[in-house]
Amino acid sequence: MQYNVLSDFHSKTLIDAKQVYEALRTMRQESRAYEGSMHWKTVSGSDYLIKSVRGVQRGVGPRSPETEEIYRSFTVGKAAADNRLKGVLARLAEQARVCKAASINRVPSVPAKVLRMLDAHGLLGKNLIVIGTNAMYAYESAAGIMFDSAIMATTDIDLMMDARLKLKIAAKERISDGGLMSLLKQADSSFSPVYEKGFRAVNRDGYYVDIVKAEPSSLGAGDTLEATPIKSLNWLLSSPKFSDIAIGSDGAPVPIVCPDPRAYALQKLWLSSQPDRDPLKKGRDQAQAFAVASVVTNRMPQLPFLPDDLRSFPKEIIGLGDENELGRLARSFGIEI
Structure with a gap:
């Protein structure tokens, strides 16, 4: 047998970590409703409510009972959402320590950071799915087992791009023209494209991120990484998606979407x-x-x-x-x- 079944204790620890991460996703979604800030601005002797989001300002309206209520509701809601998010993050940190102590922290550091970044920006499962050996971390997490290390060793993470979708980054923070390359650098600043292989990025430790796709196209006009066409993967891309949450080497949860x-x-x-x-x-x-x-x-x-x-x-x-x-x-x- 090339895997070991988790004990009841390890299974419960894994389940608890998954629940905390799902709560984090919920809190992130709630926080997006309160993105940016609001303030009053005086123009020609009159007060106007202004909302600022990622450096862009827009007027909500002149001061009135309605705009004052909008301001109050936004301010109170944002503070409450921020507090709830901080609470979940604290629970996540505590659960990470438990997962590390239980030795169920499986996903290596680099792919864990990349996958969390893609998930936070709404790309994982929508534009990109994981293929290759890293997908097996999702299967073992869902099944409550651990594969033998001999069949899990890999020095890259394969991501398959759905060529039927355009690369649109729904990001909480402003994303530079580098597109996916910019996201990779947010996960690990040492990532750089390998120009002789436009589908590949590599970090200072020699860890590769490969972008492959079923049909020829590019990731988008602003991206520095282009997906390499692998037509033989059409059927894999068309198969149902599978998703689960594994545990990274740092003990924190890692979302994975794969075939x-x-x-x-x-x-x-x-x-x-x-x-x-x-x-x-x-x-x-x-x-x-x-x-x-x-x-x-x-x-x-x-x-x-x-x-x-x-x-x-x-x-x-x-x-x-x-x-x-x-x-x-x-x-x-x-x-x-």
Whole structure:
């Protein structure tokens, strides 16, 4: 078996951390309603209510009972929302210490920071999903297990861009023209693009962020990173999304949105069967496919590997069950498709 099941104590610790992070998301959303500030400004002897958001000011109206109530409501609401947010952040810090002590802090520091940043700016799951080994942290968190470290080692994080969506950053703070590159630098200031590979950024420790997509396009006119076309991933992009919250190396929660674990397992099988696949990667592809399929079969009964349950998947995935070498390989791992 290539994974270990969490104890009741570790499972409860993980659940508590997830609940705190969901509360943080709620508080962030509430705080956005009170973004910016309000103040009174005297113009030609008359007072006007002004709202400022990210350096942009707009007039609300002249002083009146209505605008005074708007000002009062905003000021009181903002203070209350800020206090609630501070309370959740304090709970998060305490829970992080518990998670570290329990040794369930799994996601490495760099991808953890990047994924939190993407989630905070509304990109994770909307424009970008996680593929590759880092997706397995979501599967193990959802299943209450830990994969063996031998199949989890990786020095990059693969993000797949949905080419059907434009890159629109719904950011609380002002975002520079660098787009995604700017967000990466907020997570780690040492990130820089690798210009000979426009889909890749790397930090000072050699950690890579790769942007790939199913159809040719760029991330946007203002971005310094462009996604590389990988048409063979069309079916993976079309598969249902799967999301869960894992724990970063610092003990704090990490949101992850990725393909359905069944799609992940089947794609890994497909990769391992390709003649041009790096031989050094084929073994790990097969090991990850087996591990994820085993977890789905034994720990996720709501996601069976049955034809009726896979009808929502693209035909390229269902076709893997044909009587061919790949189909026999899948069944050798105990995967019924």
